Amino acid sequence: MAKKPHETPLLDELESGPWPSFVTGLKRLAQDNDMAVDLLGQLETSYRTRKGYWKGGTVGVYGYGGGVIPRFTELKDENDKPVYPDAAEFHTLRVQPPAGMHYDTKTLRMLCDIWEKHGSGLIAFHGQSGDIMFQGIRTDKVQAAFDELNEAGFDLGGAGPALRTSMSCVGAARCELSCYDEQRALREVINSNLDDMHRPALPYKFKFKFSGCPNDCVNAIQRSDFATIGTWRDNMQVDHAYARAYFREHGMTDLVNDVVTRCPTKAIQVMKKGEVKAGPHHSVAELDDELRLVIDNKDCVRCAHCLNVVRGGLLPGKDRGVTILVGGKGVLKIGATMGTVVVPFMKLATDEDFEKLKELARNVIDFFAENALEHERIGETVDRIGLVNFLEALGLDIDPNMVNEPRSNPYVRTDGWDEEAAKWEERKQSAA
């Protein structure tokens, strides 16, 4: 039995309604956990005053410099004593989830048991960077909780100016659009750079995210410094049976309105069987005995829309890999920026391919560590120095796929033109 609960008339209003209520959950914890009792007291105060009452500090575990988010209450009485003493320390442990966020119940129950024993019993699956957030623990219990989690196979995530916990989509585990092994890529990249996660010494945070296809279900372009997104180079694959099934169910109007006209580059046409002159870059799917869906893969930008609509009938090609974009970030300081292409295509199938991805990831982190200003994200660094300087420092070849359009102003010194044009010709020759 815990101590007597506080009155929480405002929070009580969040117990009604059909959606699961975190307040009901907290109250259940408060039946036998004093920290939960006092957490409800402080939270109710915030609801009344519309103010937050937590401040940061320094709490950690032996051997690591990050991964624990310290929270101390600022809600004090006239004698400078916490109004809600059992929640006066309410730290969070950020813990890296299994890639793809798969669990068996044995593991989840074990995590619950550890947190019930040491902490408040409140766990978030998951935070915005993908961590399991074990919320609410006293300073003196942090080490023991971590030790148990760590012995059970879990490790702290990132916080502060450090490599952050990563996310990958469900991908190869359960999606037909997956273009690479997202979970392997995440673990190869993150787990080979853990020193930068556990001992924060970068200019600012650095995030990797891994999406298996252009649908980018983990928002990699918008919210990661280094986005690895699955794509393919060769022709889209077709499955006539699924394409025919789509057409049978939806008919010509849906095909035109939802598929053909929604293609951003008008790469799709409907043709009669006898009219199709398929070249090596065309994918041709049977819609019925007479009609064909013809896709010019040279015009296709791999947006994935038609694959989303004609499920199973259109699939990624066989020559799969990733596009890498650098520089996505949130608002601070220059406004939100998206990642932009730095590698249009990289194979990601063999052990050597994964080594190359790891090497590029490491090089970008090193470049960031050495060249970014304090509190600057890599996207801001690229903004400041220009993409070309970034590419040259990383030894990445320039490519027209990196721009929406060439420059429209003459403010550039071009006296190296002939050498640069020669490089282009040379690359073209070696690619041929």
Added chain:
Amino acid sequence: MAEHRAPIESGAPDPMPLMHPLLRKNYGQWIYHDHPKPGVLMHRAASGDEVWTVKAGTQRQMDVHTIRKLCDIADRYADGHVRFTTRSNIEYMVADRAKVEPLIEALNDAGFPVGGTANSVSMIAHTQGWLHCDIPGTDASGVVKALMDELYDEFVKSEMPNRVKLSTSCCEINCGGQADIAIIVQHTKPPKINHDLVANVCERPAVVARCPVAAIRPALVNGKPSLEVDEKKCICCGACYPPCPPMQINDPEHSKIAIWVGGKNSNARGKPTFHKLVASGLPNNAPRWPEVAAVVRKILAVYKADARPWERMIDWIDRIGWARFFEKTGLPFTKYHIDDWRGARRTLNASTHIRF
């Protein structure tokens, strides 16, 4: 004090041993999926195996009893494996179609809404808020609970033109991220500075450097080193507050809530987009934020009625134009909607393309 053990730097755990056996068996070999009903997905592998997924909403910040309840359901109805989505929904996988309905019933009986798939309004990506953040302008879990109560029908049905992703953020840093509809605190007054504390708490040059518009400078106030804000320049973003809590930006009255629309993470059809401001000045009205819910519902209702199949929020607005977005939603268009940050001119209409 006992000797500390050295940490095992194991990093992100291997998901393979934890994954549903059917997903493990067919890893990388999926060829098709279907959406037989809201909240249910069927994936088929090249081997012919089918796996049925049932998706349910959670409150994200879960007590251990709730998690154990979810585990009980997994053990009894779903082969003992689950996964979580990026938006904190839980997914149960079963090999046998006959297990789907009993699983749905068990989830519903335990109070977990089944839905969130395909063209639904999915669970709101959210942040920590008053529960745990050190700089929040509002709560997160409470806003989400209040809104999801309102949007419950849109979660359990799949009746939108395309999927709708929502996010909430408790300050302008926007940890909740980009979304079709994003609900974000918008401060309207410069920070109130507690000059007694600045010298002891803040590294002043770092705070000066943090300001996006160079509105902060060192100053001597009442004989103490402090900081001052050029209030004419200040854009009330709150960026100075995290490194310097005495620069109090949160205000129960003047920290308002803004609504942004048209963020799209996917590359499908158009390129990814950032969300854009459509409404602001809404009160931070705990515990149920009814004014915010009303605007969100209004936008969703117009989108649902007007957008064509497969149009995400931004695809729809691209077609109808922003003028008609404001006309149809009844939201006022103000001078604050016109961007004046760097690069803003590319957001202006340099053409005669005007819809009348």
